[in-house]
Amino acid sequence: MCYKIALNFEDGVTRFIGCNSGEKVLDAAYRAKINLPMDCSDGVCGTCKCRAESGNYDLGDDYIEDALSADEAEGGLVLTCQMKPTSDCVLSVPTTSLACKTGQQRFAATVATIAPHNDAAIVLELDVDGGGAAPVFLSGQYVNIAVPGSGQSRSYSFSTVPGAGRIGFLIKKIPGGVMSTWLERAEIGERLDITGPLGSFYLREVKRPLLLIAGGTGLAPFLSMLEGLAQDKSGDRIHLIYGVTRDLDLVLVEEIEAYARRLPNFSYSTVVAEEASSHPRKGWVTQHMPAELLNGGDVDVYLCGPPPMVDAVRRHFDETGVKPNSFHYEKFTPNTATGAGA
Incomplete structure (x- = not known):
């Protein structure tokens, strides 16, 4: 058995490696010529500490408390010199790809x-x-x-x-x-x-309801996420709010509707900002975000859209006093990307 391990570096680069059953992630990375941080490789120094964003693994008990405390392990931190995956995993590496002598694909x-x-x-x-x-x-x-x-x-x-x-x-x-x-x-x-x-904007392991918010062509990553969830036959509660400026900007709605048929607990709403529009929901996405979608904060929110939309949603959370369990967002402008652009 070989597991797929995604290594997400601080500079936004992602590299994928294969890790064999029973193999430690640090060894698999070196085999792929990626030099993850390390010093002792024996579970003593803690230099190889990363965060496991998703997946299952075994850390064993051959490391000391000073290298990785019980609280850190409970919070998802791992030592790559001890970590043996038992499924595909995603790791956040607290350094740049350049420092690990790798780079963009x-x-x-x-x-x-x-x-x-x-x-x-x-x-x-x-x-x-x-x-x-x-x-x-x-x-x-x-x-x-x-x-x-x-x-x-x-x-x-x-x-x-x-x-x-x-x-x-x-x-x-x-x-x-x-x-x-x-x-x-x-x-x-x-x-x-x-x-x-x-990019660090990607779908994490689903553990609670999802609220997806798309602005214009910021719909793209959510189409990828929804297809993956549909293929996995997800039964999780998911709602997508798709906001645009004009009626003509509402594209691929038929694809979204198809996911409503494939995913039993998926729903969506569209919002048009232009005042002259005859769309049933006009204005900003924050005006069409009922409290039940935030589930008292027990929700993971993903947002991809222009900076004003991201800022407006952040203010909305502050004003309502409801803080989502997690809030992942990506801002873009038409010609310059902080993440994905248009």
Whole structure:
């Protein structure tokens, strides 16, 4: 048995390694030429301490309390020199990828489909070059795509689930935008250079109800998450709020509706900000966030949208006095990404 271990570094780089049954994560990382922090490798110094975000593992009892206290272990901290996974795991590594003598993964892909949606967005699907497997990533993460002939890159979240035959992205259509302009003349089969996966915005292990909040093309990572949850036949309570500026910005609603049929406890609502809209829910997403969605704070919130939306939701939580169990968010602007862009 070989388990997939995602190593998330402080600089946003994610690397995946295989760890054999009974093998320690530190040894598996070294085998993959990734030098995780270590000093003693015997469970004595604590230098290799990381946080397990998800997964099951065995730490054994061959380490001392000074290296990892009982409270730290209970809180999800692990020693990679002692950790033996018993499932796929995600680890947060408290240093940069450069410090561990690794770096971003790079791969090439070719254009498979380009599908405009109104004047608001474009769905871009790519095939990995050479017929290879799609890159491994976590639902919610993004890549940097080099725009041919421009010398520039743009960041986009995967809209497809890990392991899908093709990788897909939902791209905001911006008049005069570097990527939007290139897509107007791009042809099927054209090659793109891609770097990633990247980002700390990804779906953690589901332990309580989920509230997903998407702004515009910030819907993309949630499509990836929902597909993964549907494939896992999740019975967890999930609600998606999808907020846009104009009616025409509401794209791929039929795909969201399909998840409402596949996931028994999934629901969604759409919100349009434009005053002239005839949409039944107008205004900001915070105006259409009933208290029951926050479940008294026993909820995990994921938000992907422009900075004003993120800030408004954060203020809403402060004003209502309800603090979610966890709040994961990613801000983006049309041309500069703090995470995924448009």
